[in-house]
Amino acid sequence: MKNIKLLxxxxxxxxxxxxxxxxxxxxxxxxxxxxxxxxxxxxxQQFISTTGTAKAGSETELTSEIEGEYFxxxxxxxxxxxxxxxxxxKGQVIVKLENEEYENGLSMESRKxxxxxxxxxxxxxxxxxxxxxxxxxxxxxxxxxxxxAKYSYENAEIQMAKMQVTAPFAGIIVELPYYTEGVRVNxxxxxxxLMSYDKMYVEINLPEKNIxxxxxxxxxxxxxxxxxxxxxxxxxxxxxxxISTETRTFAGKLQIENPELKLRPGMFIKANIVTAxxxxxxxIPRDVIMSGSRGKxxxxxxxxxxxxDRRITTGISNxxxxxxxxxxxxxxxxxxxxxxxxxxxxxxxxxx
Numbered sequence: 001m002k003n004i005k006l007l008x009x010x011x012x013x014x015x016x017x018x019x020x021x022x023x024x025x026x027x028x029x030x031x032x033x034x035x036x037x038x039x040x041x042x043x044x045q046q047f048i049s050t051t052g053t054a055k056a057g058s059e060t061e062l063t064s065e066i067e068g069e070y071f072x073x074x075x076x077x078x079x080x081x082x083x084x085x086x087x088x089x090k091g092q093v094i095v096k097l098e099n100e101e102y103e104n105g106l107s108m109e110s111r112k113x114x115x116x117x118x119x120x121x122x123x124x125x126x127x128x129x130x131x132x133x134x135x136x137x138x139x140x141x142x143x144x145x146x147x148x149a150k151y152s153y154e155n156a157e158i159q160m161a162k163m164q165v166t167a168p169f170a171g172i173i174v175e176l177p178y179y180t181e182g183v184r185v186n187x188x189x190x191x192x193x194l195m196s197y198d199k200m201y202v203e204i205n206l207p208e209k210n211i212x213x214x215x216x217x218x219x220x221x222x223x224x225x226x227x228x229x230x231x232x233x234x235x236x237x238x239x240x241x242x243i244s245t246e247t248r249t250f251a252g253k254l255q256i257e258n259p260e261l262k263l264r265p266g267m268f269i270k271a272n273i274v275t276a277x278x279x280x281x282x283x284i285p286r287d288v289i290m291s292g293s294r295g296k297x298x299x300x301x302x303x304x305x306x307x308x309d310r311r312i313t314t315g316i317s318n319x320x321x322x323x324x325x326x327x328x329x330x331x332x333x334x335x336x337x338x339x340x341x342x343x344x345x346x347x348x349x350x351x352x
Contacts, residue, residue: 039330050204082176165191193264204254204271220274300328
């Protein structure tokens with residue numbers, strides 16, 4: 001009997017010892033693993049996002065203005081005939097058309113000679129008039145002849161220029177229809193299409209609710225999925241004051257700076273129009289903010305490695321980040337992972 005009582009006593013002591021050790025183990029096991037980041041002051045931008053198709057700042061299609069034999073010219077930069085993708089300068093001749101009948105009809109040499117004779121005759125009549133040798137009427141008649149000869153020659157020069165297809169601005173050849181050298185082309189045939197896209201633009205349509213937020217001159221951050229590491233800068237240049245009754249949107253235009261020609265005409269772009277910006281403020285990731293009956297809150301690591309429930313007041317925001325105007329301080333250890341199941345004063349264990 002004594003042995004049985006002794007056995008019970010040993011078992012009871014063991015159970016008590018086990019119970020005394022259990023809370024420590026459970027306390028260790030219940031510490032929630034979390035990741036944190038130290039809050040630092042930084043900048044944040046608030047923007048309205050839109051999309052559109054990028055278009056060249058300048059573009060034109062040049063056609064033949066006369067009938068003539070086709071001759072594609074040499075690009076002085078490459079030493080070869082012009083081709084797609086070549087850059088041309090303003091005033092550069094890309095194509096020449098030859099037509100002897102047309103050229104002869106202009107009578108350039110005789111018009112030039114007639115101009116010279118008319119100028120000499122006017123100078124002679126002017127000298128005589130100053131000496132009293134001719135009347136004012138005779139002087140004016142010689143002046144009219146000189147002016148007519150001048151216009152006649154200049155008009156012939158304009159017509160002669162139609163035998164050359166000349167770039168009206170510096171740009172890139174984006175279309176160059178093929179013609180056999182020396183073949184006769186008709187008036188109105190497409191010769192070349194040029195684009196200049198170091199400055200581009202995109203037409204946008206924004207919801208009616210944003211009309212008071214968008215202003216002329218606001219900066220826009222331009223991205224394209226093919227330019228993953230580049231953000232181009234644009235600005236709002238035009239805005240319509242009218243709301244479409246069909247789409248409930250208003251139209252606008254953005255100009256894009258594209259000095260390295262990374263963005264190409266026809267690319268689909270995303271534009272974030274910056275409507276507000278603040279510097280040196282507390283900014284946190286949007287996805288760590290939780291909401292409850294008392295408003296928005298986040299968790300920071302407090303004393304004794306416990307979670308501290310912080311109620312916050314937010315300011316401007318974008319799709320990724322939010323400004324916090326009250327509730328947090330610089331260098332607070334914000335919990336960014338593992339916060340979903342936390343409660344105020346929950347034990348936490350910081351992991352990398």
